[in-house]
Structures are given as structure tokens and as C-alpha cells.
Amino acid sequence: MAAAEVVVPQIRDDSMAGVKRDYKGNRKEGNPGLPKDVVRNEYTSMFESFRDSLDEHHDRRQKIGKVSRDVTALSKKIIFSLQRVRKLNEPIPQNISSEIEKRTKEIKELLSTIEDDVAGLRRYQYSMPGIEEFVEAVSFAHYLETQTLITPEQMQAALGDDVKIPITPADYVFGLFDLTGEMMRFATAVTALSGAMPSGFMGEEGDNGRTILEDLQETASMLQIVPPISSKGWKDKKGVMIEQVRKVERVGYGVRVRGNERPKGVGYDFDVGEETAPVMD
């Protein structure tokens, strides 16, 4: 009868695989994750304490990585919504701004769950690319509304008092590099639809205020003058940014020279690239 008990599958409360059993089939007690036959020596407890520290470190990294990816996805959605805005230096339309508020709230809630995990010296220990993405989203919204570049203080304030995660200078500046990409997309799209380069006082005759092209050029030149704050990826980002400015310059030239020859809403014959569509993850 003992043999039959082995072949008939038993339904158990704990159906977890890999349960250690003795020769009678009774479950062995103890931590199933540990080999039972570890012969202890004078170094065993030292390695066990290292194992605990390393496990804690890996768990934390995983947790932060997950939050960071979620923050990235939410930030990209904010950016996607912002690209539907059509006017510069004006409040963001209600439907879009309420959507952004909702997502920003989600981001803050997510970040507050890892506050302790990235506190103190750990802020630089774990990479959190989501913060950079968040800077991109917030700075883009700030630019569209005020036509100014967000300051580091304003950026930190955007995280609110509840989330005590410092935005590092590198997060801030890399977010600005990404902002230039969004400005390019906004500039090309709005120019194509309206037949004019977006500027601060659209619709008025005479003084039309600064155009987005001028803002982009000014931002780019600042980021070219400043020496690298972090060597990681600076050169690539700078190269991409310079290319983006060139594209908008061509758009600006295009509307000035041929702008009135085309009906609004018709695209231009130069390549603004597939990047005109925000990238979704």
C-alpha cells in the first residue's frame, strides 16, 4: 500500500514543489531554501551574514527598478498627452491637465514607496532612470505653460513635500536634454498644423514674442557651454540635442520661405523623422 501512496497524487494545502521529505515521505522541517547538509565551518556564519546583506541589496534594487520603470511609463504618458497641446505660454487645457495631474499623483505615490530605499547614500547606489523621465515630463509641461525653463528648485518642488527623494543635478540636466526632443516634436507638429512656428504671443500682430526655435537654441547653447555633469551618456545626448535644434531650424526656415504657399495642415517635404511620434514603451 505504501507504493500506491507514492503514485496517487495527493492534494495538499501546501502544493509547493521541492518540499524535502525523509524516507517515509514525511516533510522535513526547516528552511527549504537551504541545503540541509551544509557542514558548518568557522567561516559559515560570516558568509551567512554576507548573504543576508547581498539579498537585501538585490531585493532593494529590484524594487527600485520596478518603481523606476513604472515612473518612466507614466511620465511617457504625460509627455504623450502634452504633445496634444497646441498653444505655447497658455494654461494647459483642462482635459489634458487633469489627466496629467492624475498620473503625477500616481508617480508620487509610487516614489513614496521607495523613499527609504533610496535615502542617504543609497540615492547614488541604485540607478533610477525614471526620475530623468519625470524631469522631462514636468519640464515640458512647465515650458508649455510658462515658456520658461524649469529651475532645479521648481523641479524638486514638483515632487512635493511628501516625496523626499532628491533630484540630482544629473537627473535634472539629463531631463533637460530629453526636453529638447519634446520641444522639437512640439515645434514641428504645431508648425505643420498652424503654418507658424509656435511663439509666446500667437495670434497678435506685431510683437509675436519668442519662438520655440529661439528657446530651443538658447537651451541647447547653454547645455553645450556647461561642462559634463556626469560623463555617462553626456556626449551622445548632446549630439542628439544638436541634431534636434538643426531640424527645428529647417522647419523655421521652411515656414518663413514657403509658409504662405501651403494650406495649413499640410506637411512639409523635409524629413522630421519618425521621432515626431512620442515613443511609447
Next chain:
Amino acid sequence: MASNSAPAMIDPAIFQFLQSHAEQDIDVNEKLSQITTVLNRQISTAQGYLSRIHSTPTSKIQPLLSQIEKEGIQPAISSIQELGKFASSYPYYKYNHRWSRSIQNLVAVMLVTAWLGGMGNESRPGEQGRLLRIEEVGKILEVPINLTDRDEFHVTIEEYILAMTDLTEELSRLAMNSVTMGDINLTVRISSFIKDLFAGFQLLNLKNDILRRRVDAVKYHVKKVEDVIYDLSLRNLIPEAKEEAS
């Protein structure tokens, strides 16, 4: 820039903020290069002396160990002090990649020296077969270890574990050379120590990183020593009293 009543695109404070952070980063990196260049030179010297263990019989090892300590390790410790003082003013993990490898190399030299019977002090004389613990490493270097509560310079667990893999590598080489020098007892001792450490390494749950690659290599160190022991036992060259260690 267009001049109108609207605020400027860029607040001059932003420019200043970026400029000052960039300049600080440049200064820090320069100073770190300066310190680590000296430190690495000192560590190379220590490693150079240490390589003589493979041609120095046990009876003459003590003077060599003192030389490694005095001329190799001691000068490096003063550089570590300088590094620690300087680096503690900046975020630890922002810059630790600049010196982590150096720390690991230095700790490895200390571990090998101590295992051979060096690195003794008043309260604890050196003895062969002693593994310097991370706490002792911290005391000798006069820096904290494994800090989690404040952002200062310290020796990490990872650096210490990596140094231990250097220790097993160095001892696996010595296991062979000590046979050549006629000290089979040392080979046997190394064999049992390396197996103990190997058992310890197997307790770690490693992810796919540098630590895993280096710890994976420890089994080859064990194998190298086992091959030597096998050669010896085949020819009945292992002293009786130690036979169970093979």
C-alpha cells in the same frame, strides 16, 4: 534672445547651478585621479613584494611579510586615509567606481599577507592560516566598513568578497609552489582552507554580476589545489598526520 516683457527662457540661476556642479565634478575627479594614481602605485609595489611568496620558503617568510607590510601596505594605508577624508565630502556611490578596484587589490594583499602569518599586532600576533575578517580590515585601514546609515567613505562587503576570491587564487598558486619548495604541509593547509571558503561562497545567492563571475572562478582555484593534492597522495607524499585533509 528676444527682448520683451515676458520672462527669459533661462533663469541665470540655472546656468550657474549647472556650471558650479560641473566644475565641482571636474575638481573632484581630478583630485581622485591624483590620490588613486599614488595609491595604485603603492598597491603595485605591495603586489610586487607579495609575488615573492611563491619563491620564499616558509622558514624565511616572516622578513618578507614584514617588508610587504612596511613598504607596501603601510604607505597605501596613508593614501586610503587621504582618500577617505576627501571622498567622504561627496556622495559615496557617485564616485566609488573610481577606487573600488584599488581597495579590492589592497585588501587582497592584506588577506594573503595575514593568511601567511603577517599583519599581526599586540593583541593578536600573526599566525599562518588566519583569515583577516572585514572588521579587522576596517580597523587596519582605519575606515568604516559596510556603511548603510551615513554617506561616507567605507569598505563594502562586495569589495571584501572580491578580495577573498583574489586570496583563493593566490593561495591556489602557492599550493603548487610550496610543493616545489618542499613544504607539503602548507599545500595541505591551503587545500583545507580553500575548501572551507568555497563552501562559504556557495552560500551566497549571486546575481549575474561581477561578484558571480569572480566567485564562480573559485571552483577552479579549488580544483587546481585538489590536482596538486591528488598528485601528492598518489605518490604517498602527504605527511601522515594530515592525510584526512586530502
